[in-house]
Amino acid sequence: MSRSAAKTSAADDSPQPNKMPKLDAYPEESASIQSPAAADTSSAASQPTLCAAEPDSVHMEDEDKLPDADTFFLNCLNAIEADYNEKLESALEQHKIMKRMINLKLSYDLDALKQLMVDLVDQECNALISWAKCIPNFGSLTLEDQTYSIELNFLEVILVDCLWRSIVNAQKDAGHIAFVLNEHLIISRHMCKDLKMIDIYDHFVAMTSRLMRLQLTKQEYLCVKALVLFKSDYGFTNVDKLEGFRAKCLGLLKQTCGREGRLNGKCALRYESLLLALTDIKSISMRFMHYLIQFKVEAPHIQLPHLLYDMFLTQNMFGLTS
Structure with a gap:
């Protein structure tokens, strides 16, 4: 069956608004990001520090300095990350999700937790669209390719954020690792057991532990997050442009990992x-x-x-669901 036929079949089963206008409806916020010369690299230092051991500014020693274009790209990723977090927090406040997360701590309810997780991922999706549109030259992709890059990879990008x-959170909590969907919604192993998704919890914690042993830096995290957005090429109309973004992110990640290995004596195989x-x-x-969909199947409300x-x-159309 062709892609267009698959889409038509899905739409007949459950009519939904057209996805393309939804992505296009977001304001173009990358217009203010013009060139390395116009970028305000000093603003990165004023961003809230997520990790005490890792400053937000992208400062390189002279012998390890990135080319201007790569430095600009990394500074852009750092700036739009702060904007992404602000937009997400504002949306959670506006839709009263923040209040529900706080209330859940006071009165634990399984159904309330399921709905909260679904709504939180939905708001992350909204913020993610705005974040992606701010990546330099993302607008050079066709609207269809922009849409697919987000729809096919959105949950992986969100999970990179969760990691x-x-x-x-583990650095603040004496090394204790948990599944942090949001700083106000920390999913414990007991909660995952109630949700019947204990396998995800154990896998996620093992991954977090591995990245902590690598001493993942914020710059590396930003590169991985951007790379994941361009990881799939299903349905793309211009794969060459996609590969250009992928090569940019891979090259930047490799240089950043190499610098950490040389300057701080960290794992030599951190890039791999x-x-x-x-x-x-x-x-x-x-x-x-699969579990998010099961929440709806098991509890129609x-x-x-x-x-x-x-x-x-x-994702189901491309066979990406388990």
């Missing part, structure tokens, strides 16, 4: 180790999606937002 949050981690991220994301439903439809 970083879990690392930061981070690439191997992508397989684990994909595996966890497929099972996590669980509401599945339209945007998240569209994302699931696309």
Whole structure:
């Protein structure tokens, strides 16, 4: 069956709004990012520090300095990460999800937790669209390719964020590792057991522990997050442009990992180790999606937002669900 036929079949089963206008409706926020000369590299220093051992500014020693274009790209990733976090926090406040996360700590309820997880992932999707559109030259992709890059990889990108949050949380909590969906929603092993997704928890914690042993830096995390967005090429109309983004992220990650190995004596194979981690991220994301869908199947009163439903439809169309 052709891709267009598959889409038509999915739409007939459950009519949903067209996905393309949804992505296009977001304002183009990357217009203010013009060139390395115009970039305000000093603003990175004012961003909130997520890890005490890792400054946000992208400072390189002279002998390890990145080319101007790569430095600019990394500074952009750092700047839009702060914007992404601000937008997400604002959306959680606006939709009263923040209040629900706090209330859950006071009164634990399994159904409330399931709905909260679904709604939180949905808001992450919304913030993720805005984040992706701010990546330099992302707008050079066709609207269809932009949409597919997000729909096919969104949950993996979100899980990379969760891994970083879990690392930061473990550093604050005497090394205790948990599944941190949000700093106000930390999923314990007991909660995952109630949700019948204990396999995800154990795999996620093992991954977090491995990245902590590598002493993952914020710059490496930003590179991995961007790389994951361009990892799949299913359905793309211009694979060459996609490969250009992929090569940029891979090259930047390799240089950043090499610098950490030379200057700080960290694991010499950290670049290869981070690439191997992508397989684990994909595996966890497929099972996590399965469980989110199961929440709706097992409890029909669980509401599945339209945007998240569209994302699931696309992944199912390409056979990316477990």
